[in-house]
Amino acid sequence: MTDANTPDLMQIFDTIEYPEAYRITYLANAIVFPAYADIKKDFGLVRAEYILLACLSHFDVLTAQEVARISRRPRNTISRAVHRMLADGYLDRAPDPLDGRQARLRITSAGRRLHDEISGYLSRRQDEVLGNLDADERRSLTLLLKKAALHAAKLDT
Amino acid sequence: MTDANTPDLMQIFDTIEYPEAYRITYLANAIVFPAYADIKKDFGLVRAEYILLACLSHFDVLTAQEVARISRRPRNTISRAVHRMLADGYLDRAPDPLDGRQARLRITSAGRRLHDEISGYLSRRQDEVLGNLDADERRSLTLLLKKAALHAAKLDT
DNA sequence: TTTTTATTGTTCCATTTGGAACAATGTGCG
DNA sequence: CGCACATTGTTCCAAATGGAACAATAAAAA
Numbered sequence: 001m002t003d004a005n006t007p008d009l010m011q012i013f014d015t016i017e018y019p020e021a022y023r024i025t026y027l028a029n030a031i032v033f034p035a036y037a038d039i040k041k042d043f044g045l046v047r048a049e050y051i052l053l054a055c056l057s058h059f060d061v062l063t064a065q066e067v068a069r070i071s072r073r074p075r076n077t078i079s080r081a082v083h084r085m086l087a088d089g090y091l092d093r094a095p096d097p098l099d100g101r102q103a104r105l106r107i108t109s110a111g112r113r114l115h116d117e118i119s120g121y122l123s124r125r126q127d128e129v130l131g132n133l134d135a136d137e138r139r140s141l142t143l144l145l146k147k148a149a150l151h152a153a154k155l156d157t
Numbered sequence: 158m159t160d161a162n163t164p165d166l167m168q169i170f171d172t173i174e175y176p177e178a179y180r181i182t183y184l185a186n187a188i189v190f191p192a193y194a195d196i197k198k199d200f201g202l203v204r205a206e207y208i209l210l211a212c213l214s215h216f217d218v219l220t221a222q223e224v225a226r227i228s229r230r231p232r233n234t235i236s237r238a239v240h241r242m243l244a245d246g247y248l249d250r251a252p253d254p255l256d257g258r259q260a261r262l263r264i265t266s267a268g269r270r271l272h273d274e275i276s277g278y279l280s281r282r283q284d285e286v287l288g289n290l291d292a293d294e295r296r297s298l299t300l301l302l303k304k305a306a307l308h309a310a311k312l313d314t
Numbered sequence: 315t316t317t318t319t320a321t322t323g324t325t326c327c328a329t330t331t332g333g334a335a336c337a338a339t340g341t342g343c344g
Numbered sequence: 345c346g347c348a349c350a351t352t353g354t355t356c357c358a359a360a361t362g363g364a365a366c367a368a369t370a371a372a373a374a
Contacts, residue, residue, distance in 0.1 A: 009227050010310050012215045013303055017276040020295075021188045021283035023302035028185035029229045030309035031178045046330070058169045065352060070166050072186045074332050079353055101339045101352040119174040126178035132308040133301065138177075141301040144294055145180035146170055151289040152187035153167050203360065222322060231362050236323060258322040258369045318373070323366100330361065341350070 027129060035125040039118055048073060048081040053115045056091055056107035063102040090114055184286060192282040196275055205230060205238040210272045213248055213264035220259040247271055 016022045039045055045053075055067045064082055068075045082105065085091045090111030096102045107115070130138060173179045196202055202210075205228075212224045221239055225232045239262065242248045247268030253259045264272070287295060 015215045018279040018283045023306045025185045028182045058172045122175040126175045129309045144298040149180045149183050152286045
């Protein structure tokens with residue numbers, strides 16, 4: 001596979017016209033796809049469902065629209081996830097008394113337990129993929145990612 | 158929207174159990190989705206198609222399997238992309254004389270022109286999303302991303 | 315050699331996906 | 345007030361997606 005005739009498949013990391021975008025996307029795929037496949041196999045959840053769970057684990061109450069904004073996903077996929085997770089007892093929904101359009105979503109204790117299990121899959125895979133960075137590099141990367149992500153969140157308001 | 162009653166939607170960047178994975182995925186989405194939507198609208202290409210184009214722009218000749226490995230995408234999506242891009246004249250295919258199973262793919266000049274246009278969309282969006290990093294930070298991020306990506310590429314061999 | 319195992323590319327099929335249109339509700343402006 | 349416009353959540357539908365099985369070829373084992 002890695003003989004002299006085979007091109008170095010990773011040279012593209014350097015030659016691509018958009019190196020940061022390429023590497024970020026590559027890392028995202030490397031982390032999320034395997035974890036996602038395991039989560040689907042072990043819990044039967046699709047991506048929008050555990051994203052919904054993750055959002056609700058970190059806020060007391062959210063609307064579906066807010067979840068869509070936080071996760072940068074289309075509203076209809078969140079809507080579907082809400083229905084399935086409601087049916088499975090992982091969250092509660094109550095109409096907002098102040099605004100008849102929106103509903104207030106909260107995670108249940110069953111949902112929180114499920115999220116705790118699932119987040120282990122993602123943490124483990126994250127640590128595997130970033131495993132060759134030393135502590136300083138890891139800290140530095142984390143900070144730079146946060147700065148960029150906060151800026152990205154302000155775009156496309 | 159950002160009044161006192163509204164929770165800070167971005168606190169999750171700090172509280173999530175897998176902060177690097179979350180931020181990387183968030184940035185990947187922030188870069189790729191808008192660019193992807195524009196590329197689809199302006200050129201009618203789906204993601205696997207411009208990924209194929211990008212790979213073939215950076216290697217003289219590749220097999221479909223190699224494209225799948227480089228891009229971490231399932232083989233059947235690459236196979237479909239090859240057929241569409243062949244029909245549109247963006248690449249050439251020739252059977253490998255040494256191995257009857259595989260075919261040697263090359264980009265055509267039309268394909269290269271198309272890739273040049275498309276990569277502008279991704280570069281521009283990349284620079285927008287990373288726009289608040291100064292030169293040192295940007296350089297540092299780029300290096301850390303490369304180190305991690307090279308390591309990720311060696312996983313799941 | 316023959317037989318088994320692995321690899322490549324493809325097709326099939328069920329599921330996921332997201333854009334667009336929609337009804338219901340709320341907001342702003344005359 | 346009345347009327348245009350915006351927002352939320354949902355449904356519809358066409359398209360994309362990816363796992364699994366497949367035929368053809370190659371490599372390895374017996």
